[in-house]
Amino acid sequence: MKxxxxxxxxxxxxxxEDIRQALVAAETQLTSFANAIMDADAALRRxxxxxxxxxxxxxxxxxxxxxxxxxxxxRELARLEDEIERLRAALLVKFEALRPIELASEDYxxxxx
Numbered sequence: 001m002k003x004x005x006x007x008x009x010x011x012x013x014x015x016x017e018d019i020r021q022a023l024v025a026a027e028t029q030l031t032s033f034a035n036a037i038m039d040a041d042a043a044l045r046r047x048x049x050x051x052x053x054x055x056x057x058x059x060x061x062x063x064x065x066x067x068x069x070x071x072x073x074x075r076e077l078a079r080l081e082d083e084i085e086r087l088r089a090a091l092l093v094k095f096e097a098l099r100p101i102e103l104a105s106e107d108y109x110x111x112x113x
Contacts, residue, residue, distance in 0.1 A: 023084060026080055026084045029080050030077065
């Protein structure tokens, strides 16, 4: 027999699943941006190594663009890390809110049997 607690539990589980999916998407983006930062850093390193007789700093015609891109990607990475932390906190809150409903539903089933 379904109880009001079962319905609330289902709704909360759906909310948790939505949060989990958002967390997975944010982590995927985070991985993508981390890879882009590593690729940009590797490109800078390669261009520096190619000019080992030249100046220490990257002074190529597109160096400023590459530095700007690394800075932009680093900021986006930080934003995504913050978003992941926010989603994890929301997920924890939802789990804590779900626990009493599950316990009450189990108690109801136990006492009805």
